[in-house]
Amino acid sequence: MKIGFLGTGNMGGAIMRGYGKDAEKNGDKLLAYNRTREKLEAACAESGAEPVNSMKELIEGSDIVVLAMEPKTIRSMIDEIAADFSAGKLLVSVAAGIAIGFFEEHLGEDAMIVRVMPNMAVKIGEGMTSVSRNTKVTDRSFTKVLQIFEGVGRAEEVDEDMIDTVIGVSGSSPAYTYMYLDALARAAEKNGMEYDQALRFAAQAVIGAAKFALTSDESLDDLRKAMCTEGGTTIEAYKVLAANGFAADAAEGFQAAVDRSREMTKGK
Numbered sequence: 001m002k003i004g005f006l007g008t009g010n011m012g013g014a015i016m017r018g019y020g021k022d023a024e025k026n027g028d029k030l031l032a033y034n035r036t037r038e039k040l041e042a043a044c045a046e047s048g049a050e051p052v053n054s055m056k057e058l059i060e061g062s063d064i065v066v067l068a069m070e071p072k073t074i075r076s077m078i079d080e081i082a083a084d085f086s087a088g089k090l091l092v093s094v095a096a097g098i099a100i101g102f103f104e105e106h107l108g109e110d111a112m113i114v115r116v117m118p119n120m121a122v123k124i125g126e127g128m129t130s131v132s133r134n135t136k137v138t139d140r141s142f143t144k145v146l147q148i149f150e151g152v153g154r155a156e157e158v159d160e161d162m163i164d165t166v167i168g169v170s171g172s173s174p175a176y177t178y179m180y181l182d183a184l185a186r187a188a189e190k191n192g193m194e195y196d197q198a199l200r201f202a203a204q205a206v207i208g209a210a211k212f213a214l215t216s217d218e219s220l221d222d223l224r225k226a227m228c229t230e231g232g233t234t235i236e237a238y239k240v241l242a243a244n245g246f247a248a249d250a251a252e253g254f255q256a257a258v259d260r261s262r263e264m265t266k267g268k
């Protein structure tokens with residue numbers, strides 16, 4: 001299939017570079033267009049995509065168009081995008097806060113639309129992306145979209161009305177994880193360790209804990225209990241964190257991100 005990237009900034013560029021390594025063996029050809037030519041050429045050189053000269057050329061030459069421009073740009077250019085969009089093409093929108101319904105309104109109700117919500121870790125091939133589709137998207141096309149995002153991490157289908165929740169749990173959550181890592185590293189620094197070294201220890205511990213959580217058959221509670229032996233060190237930290245509302249604080253932060261996402265979708 002011909003997969004075209006419209007916008008090769010942070011997200012579009014990262015997805016293109018990530019999928020670029022698998023594209024040929026999956027029988028796909030990548031095309032790209034970006035407003036600033038130097039950025040386009042750099043992303044194409046690193047992904048094997050072919051740079052094209054206009055948005056029209058990109059859309060006309062692609063079976064799947066990955067729309068990775070800023071939401072306000074997409075809203076202002078949607079009629080221009082729609083004019084070049086013919087039946088049988090699939091649009092994949094990366095844009096935060098723009099619903100599938102917006103694209104159906106402009107591209108027509110028969111248009112195949114997929115909305116994805118990746119996170120910044122796609123840049124290192126460890127992203128988590130939710131993938132939602134309208135009823136027109138065939139299983140074959142949908143499988144191809146999943147394959148693109150599996151090239152930059154994990155990807156799973158969710159209903160579109162779950163996207164705000166996805167933002168709280170994976171879209172924005174790397175930022176809260178950084179707060180946790182920084183707090184651990186600073187506390188270690190106060191106990192005499194170099195900040196950078198402490199950060200490596202803390203970050204590797206988070207990677208290990210996360211991989212365990214993803215691969216173990218045991219619940220998180222059982223994994224935690226296995227570490228919290230009576231009279232040991234971990235249980236002391238657990239008691240303090242639980243008493244100080246660690247879980248409630250994380251849930252409140254999560255909710256604030258979800259609420260803001262719902263406001264953005266309403267255009268606020």
Ligand SMILES: NC(=O)c1ccc[n+]([C@@H]2O[C@H](COP(=O)([O-])OP(=O)(O)OC[C@H]3O[C@@H](n4cnc5c(N)ncnc54)[C@H](OP(=O)(O)O)[C@@H]3O)[C@@H](O)[C@H]2O)c1
Binds near residue numbers: 033
């Ligand atoms: N960054 C994230 O963590 C993240 C997470 C989830 C979703 N998203 C979504 O991903 C989308 C892109 O975000 P981003 O962070 O990648 O933004 P970005 O780095 O600013 O990328 C946007 C790209 O679109 C290009 N562009 C703008 N107008 C254009 C036009 N008329 N024709 C062709 N290209 C044009 C820009 O070109 P120039 O080179 O000229 O600037 C830029 O390279 C947004 O809709 C955002 O909501 C981002």
